[in-house]
Amino acid sequence: MIHLFFISYDFSGAETYAHQLIPYLRSKNGLAVYEVHFSSDYPEFAVENVGECAASGLGWKFYFPKIASKYLIDRGYADVFIAPPVLILWEWLKNCIGDTVIFHSNSEDFVNVLNKARGLVDFRTVSTIHFLPKHYSWKELDNYTETLTETKNDNYIRQLELSDKIICVTEFAAASIKKNDAVSADRVSVIYNGYSSDNSPKKVSRGKYGLSDNDIVLLFVGRITPEKGICGLLTAFRDISAEFSQVRLLLVGDGDVKLVDAFLAGCEGSLVYMGRQSKEVVAELYDLADIGIIPSKYEQCSYVALEMMSRRLAVIATNTPGLRELFVDEHSGLLMDISRGYDANELLDIFIDVDMLKKQIVRLICDSTLRSYIGRNGYQRWQEMFTAERMAEQTYNLYKSLIVP
Template identity: 25%
Template sequence: MKIGIYAPVLEHDKLTGIGRYVYEILKRLPAIFPENEFIIISHRRIKHNPFDKLKNVKVKIIAEHRKIMHKIPSALWFRYFSSKIINNFDIDYVWCTTPITPLFLKENIKKVVNVYDFNLYIVPHTMQLKTKIGYKLFFKKAINEADKIIVISKGTADKLESFFNKKADVIIRPAVDTSIFKKIQTKPYDFKYILSVSTIEPRKNIKSLINAFISLKKEGNLKNIKLVLVGSSGWKNKEVIKMIKEYKNDIVYTGYVSDEKLAQLYSNAEVFVFPSIYEGFGIPVLEAKSCGCCVITTNIPELREACGEGCIYINPDKDNIKKALKDFFDKRVKCRYHNNHIIKWDTEVKKLEEIFL
């Protein structure tokens, strides 16, 4: 069997969120399907090859070499022009790890589509304009044209059925690499801190967290405790960046860090706060738990699925974040984790046997 894989996240400089999810799944594919051939379909040069360090893997990378095609967005290229390349190979499946399907494929090629979230329908005001336009153009078409659909959580599966009256074929949840995300004793700082990890963008709701933190500080709480923010700068973030600079004595902004550094930060935080308005799953809460860090996060089904029992769930406005932090540091609430809530990559990836028959 030949599986074509369109994964534009592999072309990005850094792997975050969906990029990491796709990469971790792909690098485990050969162990599940040792006889299969994998063909990575690329618009531009890929920067992260999941098969690079694996031996005896049948893999090809087919890239768009027509220079004029590099001038158009990847989504448009894949939708309207990639079939000219794909049809030259005897492919059984095209796996669209981004929810866009190509037109003009040979009839025998089946389309598998990943669906991560329903931002367009739930929180459209938090999307960048170009992203929103792309989803309006291609998202519904991808779902309707898919032969099989993969989702990342039961919450996402439920919304797929609610919005499109379609059932997901399989749920493959994100997991964590426990060889990296484990308790690290070495402290990154000589002060106590609250940690939050996310791209700084509207949906992640970092502004509410900062407002809650500063309000507590002004009331004389959280003495000798700082707020550490980790993640790329994102978009529509000028106000948050301004607040970080204004309160630079109390807020540390690291930007993007390595997984090893991230594990150290999780392990030694007093508490991890993830106040996102909406998520399709929520990898950071899983990473934090894996490192033994208490989690305060948003009370939605997708994050409950990611975090399980023992986390502190809230409505993520300033007042509720503030109350949760005060209650936590006043020892009125605490996390009670259970070891049975462990999601393993190998277990999740094996579910692909239900897709690629």
């Protein structure tokens, strides 16, 4: 029997990763799954029996209050705040002695809990690396050799040290940590993120969102931040909206709204900022949109990309390390160039090619056959490489490789 304690991270793609992975793991015989949430909205510790585990008929979720998470992250608080949750988990851990126990960390933030728990029971550690230090992408561009100014997070380094197996969600991430962090190849596995849902196209009334059937709808889903390339996208769209009156750009996500406000005056009626939306609304927007745009400066195995591919959207994405592994240019996606340079404050940054972005958008606006071709091939690539079932099976096999004789 394998007892899996999955330390969840309820943020961004890491949260989606857990939601996609865990239901499939619960269906595996010989695997008991315990979800651990250290940043829940519960005012105090709580336990939930979800009753979905094939191995034991029981599936457990542990919730620790969000207020405690900041103390778990900061190494300076040590035992005073780390010990209580570990001792609570011990009530379940002590029943696992004699079996294989695995802690799967979905974030570096709670590495101190792993360190403390090692003193109570023998277990193996698996970590999934969702986010890399930014300068790893800089180094990949143009044989970057300049002095690095970004320091690595202590918890990131400690997570790599404590892990028996490290899951990287792209080949680029695996190569980066082996080269830059001196992690041995036998500890590193590449398992691409997986996404599955009801992917049959649905007819959504565009009128529900103030759109007409003649509109060409562009869709951005993600945080409204410079790192997501929002400024380059809005710069390109300002010119496109002046040329094509039937084109609409929907922005879905929270973040720095001031970045959007600067462009609204020049794109009245064609640029729609929708803020954060429910998963149900986002799914409808995928179904009614014509073109998905992912202009990120830094990205690994983007869940937005997988969701768009699964809904047969024609996607334009940056040629950044990570995203380039998801799409085959001119076949399952259209890629745009990025480059390294200095911003107005003379700080290193990555820039997207705005002219090339405009060119790719115009190509898809004017060619419905190309849109269908890209969307169809993206969907097929998602089916072959990026389903949740595939991800879960590979992850389960990794767990089995750690079984204690």
